Amino acid sequence: MKALLNQYIRTSFVIKMFVGFLCGTLLAVLIGDQAEVLKPFGDILINLLSLVAIPVIFLTVVLAVNQMNVTQLGRMGGKLILYYAITTAAAVFIGLGLAFWISPGENMSLPAADVEKPDTPSFEDVLFNIIPENIITPFANGDLMSILFLAIIIGVAISTMKFSNEEKIKQSGEMLDRFFNALNEMFYKVLNGILFYAPIGIFAISASSFGGQGWGTLQSLLSFTGVFYGGIILLWLIVYTPILKLSGAPVLPFFRSTKDAYVTAFFTSSSIATLPVAIDTAKKSGISERVANFTLPLGAVFNSDGGALRMGASIVFAANITNLSLSVTDFFIIVLVGTLLSIGTAGVPAAGLVTLSAVLTMFNLPLEIVALIAGVDVLIGMAGTASNVFGDIVGAAVVDQSEEKGQEHEQESA
Numbered sequence: 001m002k003a004l005l006n007q008y009i010r011t012s013f014v015i016k017m018f019v020g021f022l023c024g025t026l027l028a029v030l031i032g033d034q035a036e037v038l039k040p041f042g043d044i045l046i047n048l049l050s051l052v053a054i055p056v057i058f059l060t061v062v063l064a065v066n067q068m069n070v071t072q073l074g075r076m077g078g079k080l081i082l083y084y085a086i087t088t089a090a091a092v093f094i095g096l097g098l099a100f101w102i103s104p105g106e107n108m109s110l111p112a113a114d115v116e117k118p119d120t121p122s123f124e125d126v127l128f129n130i131i132p133e134n135i136i137t138p139f140a141n142g143d144l145m146s147i148l149f150l151a152i153i154i155g156v157a158i159s160t161m162k163f164s165n166e167e168k169i170k171q172s173g174e175m176l177d178r179f180f181n182a183l184n185e186m187f188y189k190v191l192n193g194i195l196f197y198a199p200i201g202i203f204a205i206s207a208s209s210f211g212g213q214g215w216g217t218l219q220s221l222l223s224f225t226g227v228f229y230g231g232i233i234l235l236w237l238i239v240y241t242p243i244l245k246l247s248g249a250p251v252l253p254f255f256r257s258t259k260d261a262y263v264t265a266f267f268t269s270s271s272i273a274t275l276p277v278a279i280d281t282a283k284k285s286g287i288s289e290r291v292a293n294f295t296l297p298l299g300a301v302f303n304s305d306g307g308a309l310r311m312g313a314s315i316v317f318a319a320n321i322t323n324l325s326l327s328v329t330d331f332f333i334i335v336l337v338g339t340l341l342s343i344g345t346a347g348v349p350a351a352g353l354v355t356l357s358a359v360l361t362m363f364n365l366p367l368e369i370v371a372l373i374a375g376v377d378v379l380i381g382m383a384g385t386a387s388n389v390f391g392d393i394v395g396a397a398v399v400d401q402s403e404e405k406g407q408e409h410e411q412e413s414a
Helices: 002-010 013-065 070-102 123-130 139-141 146-163 167-213 215-220 220-249 251-257 258-266 271-284 287-301 304-324 326-346 351-362 369-414
Strands: none
Touching: 013 146, 013 258, 013 271, 013 287, 070 220, 070 287, 070 304, 070 369, 123 146, 139 146, 146 167, 146 251, 146 287, 167 258, 167 271, 220 251, 220 304, 220 369, 251 258, 258 271, 258 369, 271 287, 271 369, 287 369, 304 351, 304 369
16 A cells, blocks of 8 residues: 555656546546536545635735835736737637637537526726725635735735835834745645645546536537637647747746646636646746746736637637628627637636626627537636636746846846
8 A cells, every 4th residue: 555655646746637537537438427426526626726726826926026116016017918918819819710610510509598697797896896895805705806906915015114214114024024935835835735635636526527417418519629629729839839939938848847737727627726836837947936926826817818719719609500690890809809808807706607698798699608518618618727827827937038138138238
């Protein structure tokens, strides 16, 4: 037993995750719906990852912000917004283009299902929800927008204290900085223990998810799933890879060094739960701790390239089912609206449902399309989440390289 445990510990994390996923899928094929009995073991993994994700988001942003001044924050934030806009628009465009070419959804009919349109939050709602009434509620409710707001203002306050001219205030700021660093280290130790259990949880997630879906539904939507996965591959090849090259990052080593993050995201289908792993792998790939701690939590909340690509493909899928002809103007409207909605609603619950429903309504397409696509939601969510996480890390690398070049230029000028 001890030898088996040692072998398990020595085995690559990626291999363990893949074996867990493969075994779970095979079990689902063999026993079907009965595999859903394993669902609690998968829920345990998601809950454990979520348990450390919220404090890690808060602590990493606090630590990142308290090392920077307001000018640096504004500069890095502007670069991130530009990067998100470019990659999200490219993702929508790729999803639309592939779907127009392959035409998924032809000769299909809608399921008999009642789907209510979720409420799209107004600007005022989003703004007021960012600022919490007290410091406890955001953590209790898992409200990421409010948690990020608190982390930023606390980080700025600590930074101001650390660089104060008054010695007592300066010492207090440094003490708080050491305190938050110690807490951050503690949660990463907890994460290492959780990842030890991760392959078992992945086994349970894949078995219960695929066993409950039914292969008939998956086969009927194979063309749509194929379009989505093809779009993800293109996004990585023709968007992320050139961006990495332009930023000066070594492409293949970068893919290898960050594999734990996007593999974890693929198997868990949760960007937030994967965030601690993403931050850790980003640092291992050479991204500075300051940039990784600031950009990746923001990306997990605001960036959703996978969701944008899914929406582009879904619109054409819906149009084919309902025999609606989309014009060139419609094509560009979808790209524009899809980009804005994906960035603007990535931090709200059921963001994919909100954005897809909003665009379906805009083009007078039936919301039952959402129920139809739900048949392959497991497969789509896995690839989409992996793409979101990898895209966030690429964005962090771009910002990091840009910051380094800016510092070198300042030094040369001096």
